[in-house]
Amino acid sequence: MTLSAQAMLDAAVEEARLGASEGGIPIGAALFRTDGTLLGRGHNRRVQDDDPSSHGETDAFRNAGRQRTYRDTIMVTTLSPCWYCSGLIRQFNIGAVIIGEAQSFSGGHEWLAENGVSVTILDDPRCIDLMSTFITDHPDIWNEDIGE
Amino acid sequence: MTLSAQAMLDAAVEEARLGASEGGIPIGAALFRTDGTLLGRGHNRRVQDDDPSSHGETDAFRNAGRQRTYRDTIMVTTLSPCWYCSGLIRQFNIGAVIIGEAQSFSGGHEWLAENGVSVTILDDPRCIDLMSTFITDHPDIWNEDIGE
Numbered sequence: 429m430t431l432s433a434q435a436m437l438d439a440a441v442e443e444a445r446l447g448a449s450e451g452g453i454p455i456g457a458a459l460f461r462t463d464g465t466l467l468g469r470g471h472n473r474r475v476q477d478d479d480p481s482s483h484g485e486t487d488a489f490r491n492a493g494r495q496r497t498y499r500d501t502i503m504v505t506t507l508s509p510c511w512y513c514s515g516l517i518r519q520f521n522i523g524a525v526i527i528g529e530a531q532s533f534s535g536g537h538e539w540l541a542e543n544g545v546s547v548t549i550l551d552d553p554r555c556i557d558l559m560s561t562f563i564t565d566h567p568d569i570w571n572e573d574i575g576e
Numbered sequence: 577m578t579l580s581a582q583a584m585l586d587a588a589v590e591e592a593r594l595g596a597s598e599g600g601i602p603i604g605a606a607l608f609r610t611d612g613t614l615l616g617r618g619h620n621r622r623v624q625d626d627d628p629s630s631h632g633e634t635d636a637f638r639n640a641g642r643q644r645t646y647r648d649t650i651m652v653t654t655l656s657p658c659w660y661c662s663g664l665i666r667q668f669n670i671g672a673v674i675i676g677e678a679q680s681f682s683g684g685h686e687w688l689a690e691n692g693v694s695v696t697i698l699d700d701p702r703c704i705d706l707m708s709t710f711i712t713d714h715p716d717i718w719n720e721d722i723g724e
Binding site: 474478479480481482486487489490492493494495496497498510511512513514515516518519520521535536572574575576 | 622626627628629630634635637638640641642643644645646658659660661662663664666667668669683684720722723724
């Protein structure tokens with residue numbers, strides 16, 4: 429791998445910050461090949477686009493376009509993937525997931541690990557700060573985004 | 577419930593047929609309230625829009641727009657939901673799923689049932705015919721759509 433996990437996370441953090449600057453939920457993601465090639469990046473667009481289907485991971489996946497295989501890809505996300513995004517990772521056989529933090533929210537990453545996905549959690553302070561601030565300031569939008 | 581399962585499935589079948597007429601993968605879905613109100617409907621758009629994130633269920637969910645809760649909603653789909661779409665159903669606490677058929681493909685419907693989602697499989701001949709014909713004619717596109 430030519431890029432470190434931290435370097436790949438940087439792209440997702442930039443996306444999360446972009447989302448925050450747009451008034452949205454600050455979760456970003458990026459899909460890389462294991463050789464470090466960036467396939468696509470994106471961020472949660474629920475607020476900006478009124479689109480409940482657009483989570484960070486699904487937006488990055490969409491922006492990567494059609495791919496014949498995902499086995500040699502890595503999904504990098506600022507936050508532990510919810511069941512929706514965990515299902516995406518499992519269905520498309522994405523080989524690895526790198527997670528900025530899993531303290532603010534814990535989704536399906538343990539289930540992914542049990543099903544053969546390589547899972548790395550970085551406990552990144554930038555990601556923790558982005559989410560904890562947002563959840564404190566906008567609990568209603570956050571709960572809407574995770575179906576609570 | 578003011579609409580029968582079969583009547584709700586009809587909306588999903590119409591979407592699947594619309595997708596087929598566009599040259600796409602013939603999977604359709606619709607999201608209803610339990611009182612029979614249609615919130616949104618859609619179909620797989622991988623081929624038409626070059627969008628790998630657009631499965632039947634996610635397209636219907638997107639077209640329904642932002643909802644405060646999904647507990648009293650029913651996702652109706654022509655085909656057993658893949659892990660991606662099963663994850664969507666679980667994350668947003670969609671209460672029930674009505675499935676046209678699970679013979680051509682079996683996704684996460686048993687996992688959903690284990691996690692409290694009401695699951696109904698109708699073994700609908702129209703759905704079986706649409707998928708079996710498509711899989712025979714376009715195995716490459718089908719495998720791409722399920723990450724095989």
